[in-house]
Amino acid sequence: MIQIRSLVAACATLLFAAAAMAADKPTFPRLAGINIGGKHDYDDPAYQAKLAKLDFAILGYWPGWDKSHDMTMEQVVRNIKAINPDAKIFLYQNSSAVDDNNASYAPVKAKLDQMGWWVYESGTSGTRMQTDYGEVVSSPIHHANTTLFTPRDSSGYQFWEWHARWVVQNWVKPNPSIAGVFEDTVFWKPRVDADWNRDGVTDSKNSANAGKWLREGFRKRFALLHQLMPGKYVIGNVADWGAKDAVLDEFDQSLDGGVIEGIIGTRYGVEKWGGWPEMMRWYRKTMAVIAEPKLVAFNQHGDKSDYQALRYGLGSCLLDNAYFSFTDSTLNYTTVTWFDEFDANLGQASEGPVTAAWQNGVYRRNFENGIVLVNPKGNGPREVTLEEDFKRIKGTQAPSVNNGQLTRKVQLADRDGIILLRLKPLPPPSAPKLVGVR
Secondary structure, eight states, X not given: OHHHHHHHHHHXXXXXXXXXXXXXXXXXXXXXXXXXXXXXXXXXXXXXXXXXXXXXXXXXXXXXXXXXXXXXXXXXHHHHHHXXXXXXXXXXXXXXXXXXXXXXXXXXHHHHHHHTOBOBXXXXXXXXXXXXXXXXXXXXXXXXXXXXXXXXXXXXXXXXXXXXXXXXXXXXXXXXXXXXXXXXXXXXXXXXXXXXXXXXXXXXXXXXXXXXXXXXXXXXXXXXXXXXXXXXXXXXXXXXXXXXXXXXXXXXXXXXXXXXXXXXXXXXXXXXXXXXXXHHHHHHHHHHHSOTTOEEEEEEEEOTTOHHHHHHHHXXXXXXXXXXXXXXTTTOTTXXXXXXXXXXOOBSBSSOOOOXXXXXXXXXEEBSSEEEEEEOTTSOSEEXXXXXXXXXXXXXXXXXXXXXXXXXXXXXXXXXXXEEEESSOOOOOOOOOOTTOO
């Protein structure tokens, strides 16, 4: 009887582990969406169906969203998960910046005014520091002081912990089906010169102390959010974490995921100014400091009809374990754009992230059901020879490339990539043995 009970328990454990793996480690290509813009018409069934095709998506949300739409956000999330139970939905919020003109955040502004929790040029009052984004769009968007130097209110809370509780009350409790929250502007150092420690002296945005103070506040905030919403994830905008000089000690393993926004395809994209090797170094550095299950979105902006650029960006993403996110440059963060490559089921990776070229300067990663090849910018047109026949995916968007034909020699243009499928899948990894069970 003991052996039977042990066998049942062991099997249940394996089934639970398998289910967790399926949810947290989906097959490749893994897909993410940044869908925080536009009309926020998530109550549209057609939009919900598109979002359900993604492994995770970030949606725009604010107190009062439910009252201005045909259904609550909780119902939106439930509808998406009814189509794809493994889909993870995150709701956008930002503790660092507050818009004076946004009525939804009036309680936050009032609390900041009452407690003097703003970031000031010098001291604990006076000129509030506008965010760099606020300056670009000429809007009164000001920095809240998220460091550990703000005064405590009557409940004993500094701003970072008061705001975390406000988010849980207004984002998480009304929407229990969400996977967690997304925190914007999680920068590794400040973007403005200001008196971050409130001692009457303006601190340079580039000072080591100012960066450390900012990161320490974020780390405490993320730990508190995890405590206040057990079982849910905290992800953030980690676009600048890969910089060579970025100090990430306080951030290490503090977030469950994030968005490397515009790493390729934008005017500020790393690949544009630093080249492909720098982009991949940036990518790997960011992945290393994110906690499991590493829900990281490798975000590409571009023309949805430039299929070569798409293959190149997606292929680069597939060399490591992030989720690929494509943003149509003409529509920004308002829709889900689909490509033939997204329907290719590569299965799980049969090797770890790839850091060295395979043949003729071309990079390759192996998966259970196929491979990905990437020819970096600057390598020139290349031909590679495979060890056996592979099958091109069958698509309609780039029929000269994705024609479903068998191939052993592959021509790749400079700054190109391709997904190829195996004729016979690799065997899956061996199942773990049940110790002590006969």
